Amino acid sequence: MFNFNQQYKISENTISPFYYDGASKIKLYNLDTFSFFTNIPDNCVDLIFADPPYFLSSGGITCGRGKRVSVDKGEWDKSRNIEAVHEFNKKWLLESKRILKKNGSIWVCGTFHNIFSVGFALQELGYKILNNVVWEKQDPPPNLTQKYFTHASEHLIWASKTKYSKHTFNYDLLKTISNGKPMKSVWRDIWKMPSVDNSEKKFGKHPTQKPEEVVKRAIIASSNVNDLVFDPFCGSGTTGVVCKKLNRRFVGIDNNIGYLKIAKQRLAATNNNIEHTLS
Secondary structure (H helix, E strand, C coil): CCCCCCCCCCCCCCCCCCEEECCCCEEEECCCHHHHHCCCCCCCEEEEEECCCCCCECCCEEEECCEEEECCCCHHHECCCHHHHHHHHHHHHHHHHHHEEEEEEEEEEECCCCHHHHHHHHHHCCCEEEEEEEEECCCCCCCCCCCCCCCCEEEEEEEECCCCCCCCCCHHHHHCCCCCCCCCCEECHHHCCCCCCHHHHCCCCCCCCCCHHHHHHHHHHHCCCCCEEEECCCCCCHHHHHHHHCCCEEEEECCCHHHHHHHHHHHHCCCCCHHHHHC
16 A cells, blocks of 8 residues: 655655645655656555646737737647657556556546547546546637637546546535536536636646636545545646645645745645535
């Protein structure tokens, strides 16, 4: 069984956490995703929540706060050809499958730019796709070209490690936050799905930051208190913040020190509160 305090078979001097909250069992690491994966034992993680690069940074423009702004977010999101994108997705998903427990599951966020590659890679690698959840945005930016429908949704693919996995699904608990009805695979404003609230950007923001409410539903649905959740692209720490509120253990990595500094501040300002499970 995975020991949270174990240093992934590497000495403390070689790989020490960027941030460690011993009471809440939360760690952040400033490392490249693939460098870190090699140090995680097999079959030790209950749940993975991942928001990988969408590879959208191509020199184009979009609308932000009513102005024309660049879509470029950084070198990590630089546009690649379809073969390179799929190779990247298969590589990290293969490692993710290795570290998941036999009954573990994974959530992956995406848009049409990368989600079809993710879905195909999951099937190629022997995962079982459980749901494709559509998150409808309340205030999507308008399409400046007026040649396409307004892009108003993102996808979350939920998959178990194998078709034999007995994955966690807290069906009754989800009903308590969806007006007593079974939760559907389309998340929209009928359940007050917000955009990223200003309070979630208090210490700074990430260009692809997800609302806590989106992550919260995934964590509640597919994990239990004290489970270990792993985020291989943790950015400004939203998954970690949600895990702390819901009393899950958490390990997150990111190679951008600036975003990790934001994550550190957010985590330090977050309190444990199991009542968040039902709010």
